[in-house]
Amino acid sequence: MSKFAPLNALETQALRLSLGLSQAQIAALTKHSEADVVAWEEGTQALPQQAEKLLLELDDVIEMQVLNTCDGIEALFKKEPKRRLAFVVYPSQALYQQYNPEFLSSQPLTELYTTAAWRIKKECKLVLEVDVSLVALDAESYKAYRADNGLSESRESRAKWAADQLK
């Protein structure tokens, strides 16, 4: 049991908004109805402990990704002092699932990944003075870029494509 108090209605809503999710998405993730989610946020029903745990864990996963990515970026800039970076995000759930199957268990929705990317952008600007742009993957443009440059599909190729979009 956490030594912290359970989330109240207001906090439940603030958590959802900070994750960048809709009530429908919270319902799907927690396997409850949308009416339940509305009731949690209106305070007419308590947020079940299991649902609270899941939602707080999603936020923790994001914070961990922010921390790790910003550490990586900081290390990168010791060697390579350009101050502009592209970070690939996924404009649909289908693209997100296709390219990030390994993230689906801990970070199931593309919106969560985009929320993490936004927090990374903010943190990098504030702490490292690095300008991170979120670039939505365009599958057609990415395929053409790979063909033109003889690259196979990889996270690194995606990063190269994204950097190319900033030119």
Add this chain to the structure above:
Amino acid sequence: MSKFAPLNALETQALRLSLGLSQAQIAALTKHSEADVVAWEEGTQALPQQAEKLLLELDDVIEMQVLNTCDGIEALFKKEPKRRLAFVVYPSQALYQQYNPEFLSSQPLTELYTTAAWRIKKECKLVLEVDVSLVALDAESYKAYRADNGLSESRESRAKWAADQLK
């Protein structure tokens, strides 16, 4: 001019969500139409520089409030090592305006104040291991509490009332 790139469509939406605001609220704040806000987030219209500046400033104001409040809480806990705190938030714009007229220019909407409170809660949990609960002001209950305890209206009285709600 900022040396950072202008916000793209995706980033504009991520910023709005991180502030906890609707498209209608962004429209009202920036004095544009809701259709404009939709167009900014769909990338069919560029986010005007003035609107970008305003929205980034709102986020900065929140970050500053988080920093200052957490510093204050840290100092408080050097003297008074209880690990639970109540933070008053305002469930309607009318109550927010009534009790926080001095905040209206820099933080015009109660939702922004609640977003700041949520970030304070998160930061205090993570960094200070202090459990902050967001307590929505109940004007009737607060008035009765003041009468019972002979208190005049002040930020401090509100904090006392809120702490009493956690009992």
